[in-house]
Every structure is written in structure tokens, then in C-alpha cells.
Amino acid sequence: MIARLSVSTALATASLVLLPAQALAQSGDDLDQASDAASARGTIIVSGVRQAYRGNFAISEIPQSIDVIDAETLEDNNLIRLNDALDLNASVARQNTLGGLWDAFAIRGFAGDENLPTGYLVNGFNGGRGFGGERDTAGIERIEVLKGPAAALLGRGEPGGTVNIVTKQAQIGQTFGTFGSQIGSFDKARSEADINLAVTDGLSARLVGYIEGGDTFRDTVDEFRWGFLPSIGLALGANTRITYDLEKTRVETPFDRGIVVLDGNFKTVPRSRYLGAPGDGDHIARAEGHSLRIQHDLDDRWSVLLGASIRDTLLTGLSSDADLSGSRQSLFRDGRSLARERRSRLYDSEQTVVRGELTGEFMTGGLRHRVLLGADHDSFDNYQQFGRTRPPALSTNPSEEAAYVIDILDPVYGRFDPPIPRPNNDRLDRQTSSGIFVQDQIELTDRLQVRLGARYDDFTLRTENYITDVNSERKDDRISPQFGIVYEVAAALTLYAAYSEGFRANIGTDVNGVIFEPEISKSMETGAKVSLLQGALTGTFTVYQLEKDNVLASDINNPGFSVAIGKARSRGVEVDMNGKLPGKVDLLLSYAYVDAESRSSVLDPNFSFEIKPGDPLINIPDHTFNAQLSKTFSVAGRQAKLGGGVQYVGERLGATGTEFYLPDHTLVRAFGEIEVVDNVSLFGTVSNLFDAAWYANSYSQLWVQPGAPRTATIGFRAGF
Template identity: 30%
Template sequence: MSNQLQKLAWMTGLALVLVNFPVLAEDDQKLINNISQLNEIEKPVTNIQQWLAQSLIQVTGVKLQATDKGIDVILETNQSDQLQLTNQSQENSYIVDIPNAQLNLPDGDVFRQEQPMEGITEVTVTNLDASTIRVMVTGETGAPQVELFDGDEGLILAVTSTVTTTQTPQTQPTPVEPEQKPSSETQPEQPSAQGETPIELIVTGEQNRYRVPNTSAGTRTDTLIRDIPQTIQVVPEEVIRDQRVTRLRDALLNVGGVVQDGGFGGTVDQLGIRGFFGGGILVDGFKDGRGGIRETANVERIEVLKGPASVLYGGVEPGGVINLVTKQPLRDPYYNAEFSVGSFSTFRPSIDISGPINPDRTLLYRINSVYETSDGFRDFNQDIQRFFISPTLKWEIGQATNLTFQFDYLNDERPFDRGFLAFGDGILDIPLKRILGEPDDVSKVEEIGFSYRLEHDFNDNWKIRNAFRYLSSDTFDYRAEPVSFNETTGILSRNFRSNDDYGETYTLQTDVVGKFTIGSINHTLLFGIDLARNTSGGTQSRLPGGLTPSIDVFNPVYNAIPRPGLDELTDVVRNSQNRNDSLGIFLQDQIAFAENLKFLVGGRLDIVDQKSINFLNDSESSQYDTAITPRLGIVYQPIEPISLYASYSQSFQPNFGTSVDGSVLEPERGTQYEVGVKSEFFDGRLAATLAAYHITKSNIATTDPANPDFSIPIGKQRNQGIELNVAGQIQRGWNVIASYSYIDAEITESNDGLAGNRPPNVPFNTASLWTTYQLQSGDLRGLGFGLGLFYVGDRLGDTDNTYTIPSYLRTDAAIFYQRDNWRAGINIQNLLNEKYFQGANFGRVAIEPGAPLTVIGSFSVTF
């Protein structure tokens, strides 16, 4: 480099410091004040890289030292008092990022030690980027406890292994001020050794909270997503919070290929994955038979496993499953209160509190509760009233055993709203607020859930889990149901009717997980047994034909007659009870032939006993089925950030159609072939998956041509497509989650004349992008912005393909400010006030509209 270029580089570096100095935060200024004066520099630099290196704190050594509680990870530096740290927990790992520092070891820039102590699988110290050191301590079954000290030798991380550690809450960590007593999780009450003093922990924004590297949904074991030969996408709590969504369907707009199917008048979560609809929602790995809308207040993250999942969860659709992972008790006191107000008189306060009950921290609790009221954007007299509470208690019986009890209660009352009508090959153009039922149409849901989970570690490699869940659901609705629409006159005929239903589910799960090695091949073996009983039933009563007034959709008149009492609905068309008993036995082996070559092999036997009673004619039918569902997969990682995979899997789902002889049809079967690539970017901060799949579903019930009131199992559907999803951190403070999905779906066999048609509510294209950026320094540190784009393509509204639900692009935005222990924000959903439709409930007379421009203000405080 010439002398002129050397001088230019030196002057440019100096200018950067002078320009940025006035806007740096006070904490950052303290660091710069310690930089030597220019006349004290002994040797001039020769390039910008050398100048930057001189401004970084150098860590010249890393060593591990055993203690009576565990190990100390020592980062050797003589400037540890100037370090600023950010901590986070991701699944089993405790991570500390050290900005303005550089790892400079004699033998390289990476330190790694495997199995340094019992319960700790690995300690790594690396340069995350040119000016940030990352320390990662990974536990076998949970994130370890880590205390931070400033010692004579440098920065000390005192590590204590804990088999049953509970993760820190998935919210932005709270800054610890210089004179404030730190929390027990990050600081000890007394120095651990002579010469060691607690170090100041300064947190400057979220650290990669948009990427979740591990999941249990894909294997029922805690596994890296990159090692699973199937597409898995996770929506973490931070995305739910940043977008300020309260409905599961809105959170899943971030997941490609997941769209709404119906919604039963806006009262039920009916979602489809890869073009297949029905069920598929789990809570902590249990199939969830709720009759209403799921609550998100106690949800830590949403995991979406795409493709057949019967090998793990029994009878489910081949498109995949949605697993809601709930928040668990924390070892340290945590108190969060949040208050939201918004458009349409929306009012939603909530609390999330947790901590230990006894001094030994062997009894932990957590309580999540929320109340919501809203007028809604449609012109009903009936408002939304919703209350939810979920207390959880965890008992750490010993170092290797813990028992968790969880209870939840939901009471929900809201309008029953069938929505809009089809008109020609499109949708009727009427004002968004106009309803076509009656103003007092209502839906009521009451749900009670209880579960326990017992976990015991026999040793470091073998453990057993036993879990039980009970769920009861009572649902009721009363509405003026749309029947048929005369497009010439504009008259809609209706019928007053009411459903009164109940459901009870008992599920018992037992899993044994073991890790062992045969020769050089590592195995993770899973063996499990599932037992379940589901009982459901109820009635549908209608007002006799001709007594319900029709309505002019262009000039509606409501309450034309007094609303009939329930005892006047004398036409009972359904009074039945269904009971399903099921037993599932499964075996799975995750085989690592080498560090970069992994196989997944699994199979399941399901035995299902169905019984249905029709009380109207005192008839009874039953069906006894067995099904074997396999799954095979391979993952090859040519280089560490890349995973190439392929898989084959099957599914089954009990069939509720009946043949002319009264027997229940054979189960529906699904088969998928999938290939894909998973990759990591920016030193693992950003993860992406690209996949292609082909799914066929057979034995679908279709009308028996000779007996139209019955069915035969001849229907078949073929869906194929590609998907891309991305999530993580582009750089400090800049997070993103994005997806794209293309689905080519077709009914290939049918006796109803539907062969060649496209299934309803399945768009060819869906795409999403949500990104936030939070300022990391300066006087406005903590100020953040968010932008979201959610696209759903054209969908056909019915199986006859007579009309199209148009595509839409919804634009969302957010601005928020977080400082110390509080956060305030404003979220705008549907910023451009686009008129759009979520999906069709059925046929041409029940199309659910989306909400117009919605503004939500929120404030939360954490202690």
C-alpha cells in the first residue's frame, strides 16, 4: 500500500470515530474513553483492518477449570472490566455474545471442548463476526445455569449443569444497570472466589430471537432442525409479540402453504397445510380436539411439521401438523403485565408471572391469563367476550426427576358470522360491515384442560417420559343460517338453527429415549405407546321450513320476527354420539453413520375402534381398523452449513363416511415424497429451507352413485409443490421471517364428477415477509420498526369450482420502543385497508371476510 493510501486509511478510521462519537450511547462512550491518545500509539497501522483490530478487546486464551459446582470457562484478557455482554437461551444452549471483542488464540480463532463435564455436551468460543465473540455452553437436556464474573485472569463463566433447567422467558432480556443488583441467573450474590467480582451485564437488544434451531415436533426428541429430513417451520414467541397477533391463523400467515379453510362462522381454527384440511393441531405434542379458537397467551412458539406425521401422532392429515408449545415455569422470578387497546373497542389485558415457590427452587409455578373484549368490525349486537387462564406447577423431585401439572380454562362468546356470498364467478359486493344473519347470532365455547408430564433420567443417555392430558369442550351456537341465494332478486333464504355439542378426550403417552453407540455409529432410539379415547356428540335443531324470514342482501331488514326460543326449534336433524378408542405403538431410530450422514427410520402401528350411535333412529355402527405407517429419511451435510435431505412417509386418518350397508369406510391414506436443502447463513444466525414434495391421498369418501345418501371410498387427491422459508437475524437488531409456497392441487378420482377440479381454499401461491429492526446504539437505542407483507393467491371457493376467492396482499407495520423493563408499541394491520377474504366455510353462501385497517396500541412492563 502506498504512503498516500496508508494516510487515507488512517484518516478515514479517525473520521469514523469522530463522526460517530456524539451519537453513541453513554455506555459506549465509556469504552471509547479508554482508547489511547494518538500520540501514545507506538506503531502506525497500515490498513483499516489493523486499525479496527486495535480498537477491539483481545481475548488471547480460553481455558476450562473444574469447580465444586461445575466448571469455569475463562476468557483470558486484561480488559474484562470493559466488556459489554448479551445473553440468551436457545433450546439447550446458553449463549453469551461479546461485542467490540476479538478472539485471538495462538492456534486459531476457535475453541471447542466436548463433554467437559456431566450434563454439558459442548463448550465453544468463536468469533461470531469480525468484532463479536460468541460463547456457547450446551447442556444435554436443558440450558445450563451460568454466572458471570470479572476475575484476575479475565471474564469467567461459572457453569452449573442442570438436567431439568427451564429456559428463560422468550422475551427481550432486561438491561442491568451499573448500580442495580443483578438477577440470580446472571450474577451470584457473592463472588465465587478471591479476586473475582460480578461483571456488569448490559443487554443491547434481542439476539436472534427469530430463529429456533431445535424442535421436538419432527421426532418427539429434541433435535436440530437441520438434522430432520422433513420441512419444519417455527414461529417463535417474539414474532407473535412483534406482530401483536392473538389468532393462530394470523400467526401462521408467516408459514408458507398454511391457509384457512372455513372457520365455522369465525368461531373455530380450521387450517390447512399443503392443501389438506382438517385437524392437525397439537398442544405440547397432544392432539387437540378443541371446539373453538386457540389462545396464544401461553404459547412460547408454534412448530409446523409439514408432510405426513402419523408415525409420531397417529391419525392426522398428510399435509402436516401444527404444534403449540406452551410456556413453562421459570427458576427465577418473572412478572410481566401487558395491556393492549385497539380498533373496534378492543381491550386486552394479560399477565404472565412465574418463579420459585420454595427457597430450594424445587417447586416452580407459572400463570398466564388474558381477558379480551371487542365490538368486532362487523355490525353485530353480540360482542366478543373472552377469558383464559392457565396455571402450571413444576416439581423437581430430584436431580433426575421432575413432574409438571398444567391446567387451562377458556370461556369464549362471540358472534356467529357466516360472512359473504358468492355472486356469479366472484363475491357479492356489499359493505364490509353488513351481516346477512341476525345481529344476535352467537357462539359460546367453554373448555377445560388438565395435564401432567413426568420425566425421569435413568442416566445421561436414557430417559422416560409419561404424560396425560384431559380436555373437555362444550360448544353452543344459535344463528340464522344462509341456505340459498337468488342472484336475480337478491333474496337470501335462511333457517334458524342451533348446535349444542360436547367433546371429551383422554390421552396417555409414554416414551423411552435412549442414546447409544454401536461401533462408530451413534443411535437415538425412541419407543413409545399412545392411548386415547375421544367421545363427542350433540344435537342440531332447526326451525321448521318456511318459518325463518328471508333477507334482501341489498336492503336488509333484521328482526322481522321475534327470535324463536330454543324449544321452537323442533326439527331435530342430528342427535348422535361418537367414540374413538385408539392405541399407537411406534419405534424410531435416528442413526448417525458419520458427523455429516444421518438416517431417520421409524414405523407405527395404530389400532382404532370407532363406534357411532344415532339416537334419532336408534341405529349403531362400528369400525375396527389397523394401520402401519412408516417414515424413512436421509440427511447428508457436505459442509457444515448445508443439509441435503430426502424422505418418504405415510399417513392415515380414520374415515367417518358410511357405506350403504352401514359400515364405516376404510381409513384415508396418504403418501409423500420430499426432497430439500437446509442451509445456514451469517455464522448460523439465519436459516433457510427449500423443499419440493409430492403427496397423494386416497380412500376419500365420495357419493355412492347408486345410493346418494351414502359414500364409497374412491376419492383421490394429489398435491405437489415447492416451499421456501427463511428465519433469523441478518445482523444485530435486524430480524426476518419469510416464506413462499406453490401448491398444485387436483382431485384426481371422484364419483361426484369432480375429477380434474381443484380443491377449495387452496391457493397456487402464498408468500410472506416480516422484518423488524431495532436501533442498537445512540440516544434512540431500543426504538424499533416492523414491516410485514402477506400474500395469498386466488382460491376456488367450492368443490364444483363455480367461483373464485380473489387474491390479496395485506400490509402490516409496527413501531415500538423498548427500554429497561418496559415496552410500548403501535401495530397497524392491513395498513392499506385492503378488502379481502380469509376463505370459504362451504359452498357459495359462507365466505369469511378479513378485518379492515386495524390499529393496536400496547404497553408491557417486566419485573
């Protein structure tokens, strides 16, 4: 690791102007009308490309709760992982991240398929599926949390909402850049750069990249990752823009299931203790993606946006994981001998998306119509080759070597030769889906608008099981409607309500090769959007209820497969505020109450755990709160900023069908930055300031992910 880190640091330092960081320089027209709150903070958000699925609307006109996490907020807090950034929104809850190797989160209580990373959009394209590792925030202009009933437009999303990542786009005719490096706790070193170059008046290239290496707070676990995320922009006259984006990333880190918790004692082992096998080596996750978008303004009212993307990912590696079966787990007998499985993974995916939309407006009988028409086609191939060897049943009195035991109180790594994983799952899931959508928002009066829309989806899912030679296929289609109403009570207050139905294919099969019924959802929400202090402070208050059928959960006894748990419901209340207080103090506040529960009675056939109506959904806290304040001021004529924040996450279920709960936690963070010379700043951050013990997520009492202790970073940023 030392040699690898030295090489990475040297490469990073030597290539700062060619590689990665967070760019602050932004200018141009606000083509996608991103965020009222961001505008209130004085941030000019520019992509140069209209936003997919959005149309010509201000945030206050949309009958939906939308929260924006901008590049400035990411930079202030030094948030470099998507999962960490989403902690800033209380409606988002962490889920099982497959040993820290993919992004997994729930919005308003609904998480989707536990056997796949949580899907999200990148510039309007489905970009979250696949196995490319946790997404880095380098190259992100902003993160939009699109909460509530949007499935009738976006399609294939969870009813709780969708995350859309807007990347940093090449800015036509401009040259600017930032670069920087940082070091931090656990010997972490990282460098980033973001350079926008005007090649000609109509052609620009934006080169974004990062490289990072270091240890972690987990014993024997280190990380190495890099990414190159360039964007090319070409203007063909005043009305046509072509944008090409490349994503190329790699992550190398050991697979880490976390700690064990016996009898509710979260101090069973230290949070730093690694219970895998260092000799297994790293899991490697890599991604390569290409996207091309063409935007053409027909006139000042109508615009066409066409695009295509392809993304290929691969995840591979070996791991030694705690076995979850009580009939095989010796830990439940003596309190120290953890029986483990040896596992192998080769997960490969390829996703292709093409889409097009027409946006514009017209008048009929004095009524203004703003319409959005479009279609998309999505093809997703998900190949999973999974192997494992389990410990023998306790009834056979296996030896410690046969059970592949590690002593959780005094671990000795490499004590036994690891068993060779045997084939368990070798399957290709091939999903193709097509959709057509239409939306019309009609201004009935100066204050009252109505939104009508619908989406038609058609999908085919074929599964080929190469172990059982069982092939399965399912086809289905559905129309999903949406309705919304927006009423401007006054300049400072807008009321809205919305209803939507959703439709999403459940990919994969149960262990017997049966493809599940698609998920059907219904979403309702109502709320108020406020604009205070002459627009400097904006906020949204929302009440909602979501219901969906044919919900899946991971099959504990058959990894890579799912089981149907029936119906689920989520309802809650949200408050989001963003902007400036008097005294030029920046405020970010988010609170969510979420009541997410099963609505069906299910008996698991493998372990006989029972899910009852009213049981909470896993990893979903009732109450979550996040608040942050920061202030910019001058020191000896130089600009400086200080800020801090607090996050509270309530108690939540840690294992489905049990009484095991993760405790609540409160985390405090602090950050600061000061300009030392023109265009060069020093910055520092401290997360988990008071070194609280906390737990990010859990799948079972034996797979609990501890959160990081107090972590500090210091670094510099320079720009031109």
C-alpha cells in the same frame, strides 16, 4: 355489550399482575433443542421439559421441513389468534372456521375433516380436536409447523403436516413476569399477564391469563373471551421433573357465516354486513383441559417421558344461516331476498390421551444410534346435537316470513319471529385408538445419517345415532413405515429426503350411518437446509408430493355428515428463511407453491355437483408468500424496534364442484415498540395497512368470510 366490555376492562386493569401477557424473560438449559433459527436470532427457548416425539436432535438433523414461529414474532405482530399466527407460514392455508368458532387450516393442501376443527398437538398431546373456540396465543412459547412425512411417528395426523404448540412452562427457581394492556380498532380492549413465581428452590408456578372484549368490523357482532393457563413445575432432584398444565377458556360471540357473493361480484354487500339474526344471541365455546407430564433422565444419554391429558369442550348456540339449496333460495331469483335456515348446536367432546416414550442413544460397531420408543392411547368422544328448520321449496311460493328472509341490501333485523329448529342430527361418535412407535436414526459416517421407523395403529370407531337408532362400528389397524436420509454436504448445507405412510380413522358416518374407510396416505419430500452468515440465517428448500385415499368433504345438504370424494394429491415447492441479516435486521420469509387436486370423479347425490380429477381442493391457493423485516435500534438511549411485513395469497376455489373462486390479495402490516422507562414499553401495530378487500375462506357463494379492514392497536408491556 358496553356493560360487559366495561366490566372486562375493569377486571383486566385491576388484575394485571395476576392475569395474562407475553413473557420475554427466558433462561435455563435448552432441553428440547428447539430451533436453529431461533437460536440464531439470539432467542433462548426454554420449556424445562423435553419435547415429545422429538428425541435428541438438532433441527438440521431431522429429515423433515420444520418451521418455528416464536413468542417474539407473535408479540412483534400482536398476533392473538392461532389462525392469524399461522398466516406467517406460507404452507398453511385457512379453511372453514364454523362462523369463526374453531381453528381450521390446511398444511400443504390437505385439511382433514371439515366437520371438526383441525387437529394439532399441544406439548405432544392431541389438543386441537373439540369445540373450545379459536385458540388464543397467550401462553404459547412457540408454534412449530412440522411439515411433511411425520405420520409414522405422530400418528393420526394429516400427511401435509402437523402443528405442535409448545406452551409456556413453569421455570424452576426463577421469578419474573410481564403484563400489559392494549386498545384497538372497533373498541377492542385486552389485557394479558404472565407471572413465573419460585415458590421454593424446586417448585415454581407460572400464571398466564388474558381477558378481551370489544366489537368487530362486522355489524352487530362483538366478542368476549378470557383464559387462564397456569403451569406448575416440580423438580425432584436433578433428574426428575413433573409438570402440570391447566387450560380453562371461554368465548362468547355471535355465529357469523359472512357475506354473500352473487354472480362473482364481491361487492354484492359491504364486508361489514351481518346477515344473521342478532336476536339469536351468542354462541358460547368453552374448554377445560388438564395435563400431567413426568420426565426422568436415567443418565446423560437416556430419558423417559410419561404423560396424560384430558380435555373437555362444549359449543352451544343458535344461528340464522343462508340456505345453500338453489331450490329453496329466493336470493337467486330477485338478488336481494336471502332465505335462511334456523339452526341450533350443542357440540360436546371429551378427549383423553396417555403416552410414554423412551429416548436415548448407543453404539454398535462404531455406529451411533439415536432411538425413540413409545406408545400412546387416545379416546375421543364427539357428541353433536344439531337442529335446523329450512325454508320451503320455491315451487310452493312461500311467504317471506315462511322463508325467514332478510333483505341483503336493506336488512331489518328481527322482522320475523325466528322458526324453532327441528332435530336433524343427534349422534355420538366414540373413537379409541392405540399406537406403538419406534424410530432409529443411525450415523453411518460423520456426514451421513439414516432414519428408520414405523408406527402400529389400532382403532375402533362406534357411532350411535339417537334419531335413527342406527349404531355403527368399525375396527381397523395398520403399520405405517417411515424412511429418511440426511447428508451434510458442508457446514452450511445439508441435504435430506424422506418417505412416510400414514393412517387416520375418518370419524363419523354418512347420512345413512355408514362409517367411512380410513384415510391412507403416502408422503415423499426432498430438500436442502442451509445455514448462512455463520449460522445467523437459516433456511429450508423443499419439494414434495402427497397422496391420500378415502378423502371426505362436508355433505352440503346434511350438516354434520360427510361424503366421500375419493383420492386427492398435493405436490409443491417451499422456501422458508429465518434469522438475521447484516446490520442486525431480522428476516422472516416463507413461500409455497401448492398444487392440490382431487384424483377421483364424484357426483354429489344431493345437488349433483361434479368433482372431476384435476379439480382443485377448496380454499387452497397455488401461491402464497410472506416476508417480514424488523430492526432493533436505540432512541435516546432506549431500545426501540420497527418492522413490517407483506403477505400474498393467490386465487383459490371457494366452493367444491363449482367455478367460484376467491380473488388473490396482498396485505401489508407494520409494527413498532419503544422502551419508555426501564422494563416498560409502548407498542403499536397496524394490520392491512392499505385497507385491502380480502376474503379469509369460503364454503359456498353464500358463506364467504371477509377479512378485516385496516386495524390498529396500541398498548403497553411491563416486566420484572
